[in-house]
Amino acid sequence: MALFVLSVVGSDRPGLTKALAAAVLSAGGNWLESHLSRMGGLYVGSVLVELEANGVDGLRSAVRTVDAHGLEVRIAPAVEAPGPDGEALRFGLVGQDRPGIVDQVTAVLSGLGANIETFRTWISAEPQTGVPLFNMEASLRLPPELQVGAVQAGLEDISAEIMVDVSLTQ
Numbered sequence: 558m559a560l561f562v563l564s565v566v567g568s569d570r571p572g573l574t575k576a577l578a579a580a581v582l583s584a585g586g587n588w589l590e591s592h593l594s595r596m597g598g599l600y601v602g603s604v605l606v607e608l609e610a611n612g613v614d615g616l617r618s619a620v621r622t623v624d625a626h627g628l629e630v631r632i633a634p635a636v637e638a639p640g641p642d643g644e645a646l647r648f649g650l651v652g653q654d655r656p657g658i659v660d661q662v663t664a665v666l667s668g669l670g671a672n673i674e675t676f677r678t679w680i681s682a683e684p685q686t687g688v689p690l691f692n693m694e695a696s697l698r699l700p701p702e703l704q705v706g707a708v709q710a711g712l713e714d715i716s717a718e719i720m721v722d723v724s725l726t727q
Contacts, residue, residue: 559610560635561586562603563620565593567628569600576626577604580619585612600628604637643725646671646697646705648712652721654680654691661719662693667710672698691721 565577574593586608593602608616613632620630642656650662659678666673675696679691699708705725712723 558590558607559597559613560637561606561613561616562633562635563602563606564631564633565628566599566601567626569598570596570627573600573623573626573628573721575628576623576628577620580617580630581606581608581625582670584608584616584619586616599691607667619724641674641698643672643701643703644699644705645674646708647726648693648695648697648708649724649726650693650712651690652719653683654689655719658721661715662712665715666695666708668695669708669711670700671702671708674698677678693703 560709561580562575567572567573572658574681578588580605586606588604589607590605591602593600595601606616607706617632620632623630650658651656654702663673673695677694679692682688683690697708698703705727709723712725716723
């Protein structure tokens, strides 16, 4: 069996997930994981599927019918990687929305060698004023030599500048 990642983007409408699931099943695949959502008016996401190594041509053929309905689907072989090494850390951030928050936070994390395994951002409204708040959640994997305190210090160094509250949990 082989693993493949399907990347999808297209105009959002009812039935797209069903059409994608039917294509995977018709190729003999098994749907394992997915992250699908509506973003910017589009249906976007990724799906991890398992199928026989020689079944990728059948999967490509099956997704062409989904492509014909306005959903672009790309297929890439998943990469077998060793199990994660290093400490797992949950990261959260909230603050008034402004350009550059993601750039500054990811600069700190990549500079420290932390790997971002999951990453989610969204805008919400501050309850009393309605001011747009930028929210970020991430799962990080620290290299063995990196201590949580160094991550905390690096993020605190920029938190006042970008006016955000940061939380880290193990």
